Amino acid sequence: MGEFDGLTAVVTGGASGIGLAAARRLAASGASVGVLDRSVDDAPSDLYAVRCDVTDSDGVTAAVDAVAQRFGGLDIVVNNAGIGAAGxxxxxxxxxxxxxxxxxxxxxxxxxxAALPHLRKSQHAAVVNVCSIAATTGLPQRALYSATKGAVLSLTQAMAADHLPDGVRVNAVNPGTADTPWVARLLDAAPDPAAERAALEARQPTGRLVPPEDIAAAIAYLAGPSAGSVTGTTIAVDGGMxxxxxxR
Known part of the structure; x- marks a missing residue:
C-alpha cells in the first residue's frame, strides 16, 4: 500500500526536470498523476499528460477538470511550471x-x-508550490526571477491562511540550483559551460547541484497525508546554500 493510494495529483511543468521527478515520485507511491505542460510529446506514457499553458486561464481550467474527471477527483496540486530570467x-x-x-x-x-472546487471535496487536499532559493537569498543577475519567487513565497503563506478552513494545506519547497535540463541549457549557453557549472556547484555547500529527485522527495512529503499538520511552511532543498x- 502506497501513501498516495486513491489520491490524484496534478503536476504543472511535469514533463521534465523537477516536475517530472515529482510526478514519478507521486506515481510510484500510488497516486494517479496528471501532468500539465506546454509540450507533452516526451511525457512518460504511464502518466496522464494534458497539454496546458498556465498563462491561458480557460485552458488551465479545462486541463485541471480533465484530470479530475479522468480519475474521479483531485487531491494534490504541485505548482511547478515556471520560466527563468537573467539580468x-x-x-x-x-x-x-x-x-x-x-x-x-x-x-x-x-x-x-481551477483546482480549489475539487480540492475542497478531498479529505487530503494539498498544494505544493515550487519556489526557489532566489526568494530568500540575493543572487546576482536574477532580479526579475528573484522577484517572482519572492512573490511565490508570500503567496504560499497567504494561500495557506486563506484555505485552511477549506481543509487545503499549502506549502512550498525552495530548491537550490537543480541539475535539470533547464539549467543544462543555461550552462550550454555560457562562454565556458564547464567553468560555469563548477561555479554553480561551488556556491552550494554540498559541492553539487541539487538532484531533482531530492526536491521531489520534499514535494511528496508536503503533499502527503503524513504531513497533515504541516501548512504555511517552506522546505529548503538547496544543499545548505x-x-x-x-x-573552505
Whole structure:
C-alpha cells in the first residue's frame, strides 16, 4: 500500500526536470498523476499528460477538470511550471517583467483557482508550490526571477491562511540550483559551460547541484497525508546554500 493510494495529483511543468521527478515520485507511491505542460510529446506514457499553458486561464481550467474527471477527483496540486530570467533591474523591459510574472506567479494562481472546487471535496487536499532559493537569498543577475519567487513565497503563506478552513494545506519547497535540463541549457549557453557549472556547484555547500529527485522527495512529503499538520511552511532543498557558511 502506497501513501498516495486513491489520491490524484496534478503536476504543472511535469514533463521534465523537477516536475517530472515529482510526478514519478507521486506515481510510484500510488497516486494517479496528471501532468500539465506546454509540450507533452516526451511525457512518460504511464502518466496522464494534458497539454496546458498556465498563462491561458480557460485552458488551465479545462486541463485541471480533465484530470479530475479522468480519475474521479483531485487531491494534490504541485505548482511547478515556471520560466527563468537573467539580468539586473536594468536588463529586462516591461514586457519581459509581465511575461515572467504571468507564468511564475499568476500561473500558480490560475491552476490553484481551477483546482480549489475539487480540492475542497478531498479529505487530503494539498498544494505544493515550487519556489526557489532566489526568494530568500540575493543572487546576482536574477532580479526579475528573484522577484517572482519572492512573490511565490508570500503567496504560499497567504494561500495557506486563506484555505485552511477549506481543509487545503499549502506549502512550498525552495530548491537550490537543480541539475535539470533547464539549467543544462543555461550552462550550454555560457562562454565556458564547464567553468560555469563548477561555479554553480561551488556556491552550494554540498559541492553539487541539487538532484531533482531530492526536491521531489520534499514535494511528496508536503503533499502527503503524513504531513497533515504541516501548512504555511517552506522546505529548503538547496544543499545548505541558505543556512550554512562553511570555511573552505
Amino acid at each position: 539586473t533591474v536594468e536588463d529586462n523591459d516591461d514586457d519581459e517583467w509581465h511575461r515572467v510574472y504571468d507564468v511564475n506567479v499568476v500561473g500558480m494562481v490560475r491552476v490553484t483557482r 541558505q543556512a550554512l557558511r562553511l570555511r
